[in-house]
């Protein structure tokens with residue numbers, strides 16, 4: 001129940017406040033709050049196809065980081081086409097044998113750069129995001145991972161389940 005209250009606080013108070021800030025600054029950038037690797041991620045972040053919940057979680061972490069670490073989070077990846085997914089795992093024998101889909105192919109994933117954050121800051125952000133349940137039927141599945149995929153570097157990965 002405590003988590004439910006926290007989630008209500010986030011969605012009803014904190015996130016609308018962030019959105020206001022976002023709108024008042026022209027929409028191209030959430031001023032002082034979040035940054036993007038390239039224009040591609042900036043456009044994808046504003047695309048209606050992006051899952052609202054994963055977007056809200058990214059905004060929440062950005063707000064926290066901005067407020068408490070005095071650091072702007074950088075969103076590095078949102079949408080990944082199937083072709084790009086194949087490219088990420090081009091050297092994985094496991095993937096070649098049985099390819100799997102990524103939440104990023106379905107607008108349900110957001111990656112955040114961890115370079116520039118301390119280990120403690122990363123741990124705090126991962127902990128906050130993981131107070132939000134991924135799938136009540138699969139409690140071992142997490143909303144937030146600190147991982148690397150394919151040949152890429154470590155980053156903070158956010159994901160939400162299909163019915164979210």
Ligand SMILES: [Zn+2]
Pocket residue numbers: 104109110111156157158
């Ligand atoms: Zn990811």
